[in-house]
Amino acid sequence: MKKLEKFAPHLYAIFGFIVIAIIYFYPVLSGKQIMQSDIAQYTGMAKEQNDFRNEFHQEPYWTNSAFGGMPTYQLGAKYPHNYIKSLDSALRFLPRPADYLFLYFLGFYILLMSLRVKPLQAFFGALAFGFSTYLIIILGVGHNAKAHAIAYIPMVLAGIIFVFSKRYLIGGIVTMLAAGLEIQANHFQMTYYFLFLFAFVIGFYIYEFVKEKDFKHLYKSFAILGLGAVLAIGANATNLLATAEYAKYSTRSNSNLTFDENGKKKTDTNAMSYDYITQYSYGVAESLNLIAPKLFGGSNAEDLGDKSSMYQFIVGQNVPETEARDLVKHMPTYWGDQPIVAAPAYIGIVVFFLAILAMFLEKRKIKYALAGAIALSLLLSYGKNLSVLTDFFIDYMPMYNKFRAVSSIQVILELCLPVLAILGLSAYINTEEAERKKPLLYSLGIVGGILIVLFLGNGMFDFTCENDKMYAQQYGPEFMKVLKEDRANMYMSTIYRSLGFLVVAFGILYFYTKKTFSQFTTVLLVGIVMVLDLFIVAKNYVKADDFVSKSQIERPFGEPTEADLRILEDSTHFRVFDVDGNMNSARSSFYHQSIGGYHAAKPKKMQEVFDYQIAKNNFEVLNMLNVKYILKSNEEGNQQALENPNANGSAWFVSRVKDVMTADQEMKALDKLKTNDEAVISFASNDAMSIKSLGKISKDSTSIIELMSYKPNHLKYVSDNSENGFGVFSEMYYEKGWKATIDGKEAEILNVNYVLRGLQIPAGKHKIEFKFEPDVVKTGSTIALISTLLMLIAIGLGIFYWRKQNNKLAEIK
Known part of the structure; x- marks a missing residue:
């Protein structure tokens, strides 16, 4: 019974997370689903794959419905023995997107437990993290994989802290499972960014234990974390191997072409240009959106309401009030440095205030690791606005140049600041009265001072951005004048708002010092104010109106x-x-x-x-x-x-195959290639001996290659040609996985016309088949099965050892 009482607060917290997640996204209770733009696109991309799965109850691993043909590895392919995915599905039992919100809460709660935070404080901390505006808006637009990966990061960090805190069993299990879940979320940009945070935290612990000369604990911790990481990677082997394979053939890999589409020599050899990587660079001053949500206008489609200058302006143009009300719902009020912003990345003024308080009161030095990670993520989010640092990371940090939208690295600070906030609240509650007064006033002075400087310095800004040139051309100078007036009003009102929440939070803590409020009441009130601040802002950007019927989600593009x-x-x-x-x-x-x-x-x-x-x-x-x-x-x-009456069809014989040496020559050959009668083949993308062994080819006037049976992963043809010939197939060439046979005998697939498949076909009538049987799936699935079994054995042995130790302690007592 006592054990149940011990777990009761955690069970209450989990139940609270479930209820709050469902209430926040309450339309899911009536069967509605959120209309997410990116998921609508995914639905189109995965349509053939999903139809095939439903009809044949197996995976095609290839689709021809997009880009002419591509593997489905990044389109939700299901792999054998992917048991870590089954665990993830069990945790995401709520309707989407409430499932991701629940995961935000749960993961962060576990993280705070690893830091020995009391349950009520951890409960509110989890809510503050989950209602961070950026984390909500990515659910609104359909960045599900990103949300998925972010949700599991706190659990991974919790596992690391558990291990270094000498709670080896729970730390090892949490790290192993959380890392496995994080990897299977399949958003490697988020996982990569959080490696910086892990580096700060692990570096902190290394420093601490080296200073104490506790090398035994250090070695033991690394052994446990290393084993957990290896098994987590192994459990996701199929997806990792498949992603690594496809990455070489995707736009994330470097091109073999040395000239650009305009014929000029390339100056940048990276797969993604510097401008593309840094397109979404956070403005330096724009960082203050973190504590005042609409300082830079909010979003590109902000609802100004009927009290705004814009509403009065539109009505003054003899537009009916109802129509004017609709028009002001989507105004381009954002005037920051980024091209498009769906919502400000607001982490909460109360969260920021408490985080500053933690830097004064929290005794544990892990706060410095968190602060360092916050600083790095903020500086890197500036992108081209802090080119010295960004250029260094792009040039020298492995894989950093594989990801775009550098501003999204702010997810690190969006995790660390709420952690510091709850550590600050906890430290304040537990600090002696005489020691907490000055830190409280210092924190108020720092945060309040920033807001007052912004208030007094509003004249420093002109409330314009690069996009305004386009708006001025479309709507005229008078529209822009009124828009800037509303932007200025939003700037001032959001400062008033933040000052209001700051004063309330300060007042609650001040009255606790005066013993007006009890510890429980103080935590409850501060928690409510902190979460309410975030809740109100987040609700502006993901509304009940964004939910539609299930049938509309299943057919996101409407009727044909x-x-x-x-x-x-x-x-x-x-x-x-x-x-x-x-x-x-x-x-x-x-x-x-x-x-x-x-x-x-x-x-x-x-x-x-x-x-x-x-x-x-x-x-x-x-x-x-x-x-x-x-x-x-x-x-x-x-x-x-x-x-188009001139389409070549599924496959055809050509009279001539022209060989070239480089990818440049192959691409240029396409400029004037008569594709129905000749093909071009490059030594750069084919085995030299295969090209040299082609020999003489020709076709007669009645030669044909006809597609007889189609499945995305299995195509059957018949060919007829009186001469030894060369067939070109209008299917995308992909080096791995595709196997061709002619009358049952394996034939070599050649890469022709830069993107297509070609086969040397002997004279006569033949049956030709292409099958997609990726070895990467077979290999990865075997590794995943073995790794999962080892995970279960490790968990079983850990529990056995723990029970044995507990029994020994019970006997001693």
Whole structure:
């Protein structure tokens, strides 16, 4: 019974997290789901994969519905023996997105437990972390993988702290499972960024134990953490190996082309340009959004309300009030340095105040590790606005140049500041009265001083940004004048707001010092004020109106247009090019097999073919990609399906194969290639002996290659040619996993026309098959199974040892 009482506060906290997560996203109770823009795109990308899975009850691991064809490794592929995914599914039992909010709360609560924070304080700390505006808005726009990865990071950090605190059993288990869950969340940018935080924390503990010469504990800790990390990686082996394999063929890897799409020599060899990496760079002054949410205007689509100057201006233009009210709901009030912002990254003025208090009162020196991580993440988030540091990391820090949107590294401070805040609250509560007065006043002076300086210095800003040129052209100078007036008003009102919450939080702590409030009441009131501050701001950006019916989520692009229906009547095998969507929309992938799509890591060669050829209206390239229909909107905005009669079809024989040495030459050869009669093959992407052994090829007037059976991972053809020939297949070449046979005998697949497959086919009639059987899945699944079994053994042995030790202690007593 006593053991149950010991766990009761934690059970109450978990129950509270469940209730709050569901209440916050209450439309899920009626079966509605949040409309997330990125998830809508994912639904289009994964449509063929999901349809195949439902029909055949197996994984294709390949889809032809996007970018002409790509592996499904980054599209939600399900792997054998992925038991860590099953554990994750069990933890995410709530309807989405309440499941991620619950994970935010749970992970952070465990982290505070590792720091020996009392349950009530940890409960409010978890809520403060979960309601951080950035963490809420990424759920609103559909950055689910990012949210998923962020949610498990506190658990990983908790495991590390448990181990270094000599709580080896719970630390080892938590680290192993949390690291496994973190990796399977599959957002390696977030995981990578948090390695900086881990480096600070682990570095702190190394320093402490080296200073104390406690090397035995240090070695033991590293052994436990190392074993946990190895098993966590092993349990995710399939996904890690598949991702590593695909990364080499994605836009995240360096190109073999030495000239750009304009024909000029490339000056940057990195896969992603400096401008692309640093496009979303946080403004230095914009950092103050962290403590005053709308200091820089909030978002690009802010609701100004009917009390705003803009509302009065629009009504003054004889616009009906109801229409004016709708118009001011989406005003571009943001005037910071980034191109687009959906919400300010607000961590809370009360959180910041308590975190400053921790720097004065918290005795544990881990606060310095957290403060160092906060400082680094803030400085790196400035990107091109602090180019000296950013350039150093891009040039010398491994893998740093593989990720864009550098401002998102602020997730580190969004984790560390709430930790410091609760440590500050806890330290204040437990510090002697005489020792807490000055730190309280110092903290008020620092935070309040920043706000007062901002209040007095509002004249330093002109409330304009780069995007304003576009707004001025669209809406005129009078509109901009009124918009800047509203921005200035928002600037002042958000300072008043932060000052108000700061004074209330200070007052509660001050009255605790005067013994007006008890310890419980103080924690309760400060916790409520801290969470309410964040809750109100977050609720502005993810609303009940964002939830729609389940059927609308399942068909995010609505009903097919007349153009779609016309294309769907065609039962032959072909591709579609959506001109309006370009290469950045998965709408056409939802209904058809498309050469476009939406993904952060597109197939590199397909993107290059688009940039260097399709974007320049090279129809021969569309022909070789078997693009039979082109979707394009007319002047009235109605989508049309334009048929391309010259599409080459699924496969064809060519009369000539031209060999070149480099990728540059291969790409340039596509400029004038007659794709239905000739092909180009490069020594840079094929085995030299295979090219040299091609021999003489030809085709007769009746030669054909016909597709007889289609599945995304299994294609069957028949060919007929009186001569030894060379066949080109309008399927994307991918070196790993695809196997070809001619009459059951394995044949070598060659990379031709930069992106397509080619086969040398002997004279006569033949049956040709392509099957996608990725070795990476077989190898990874075996490793995952072994690692999971070792995890279970490790947990079992740990529990056995713990019980044995407890029994010995009981006998002694």
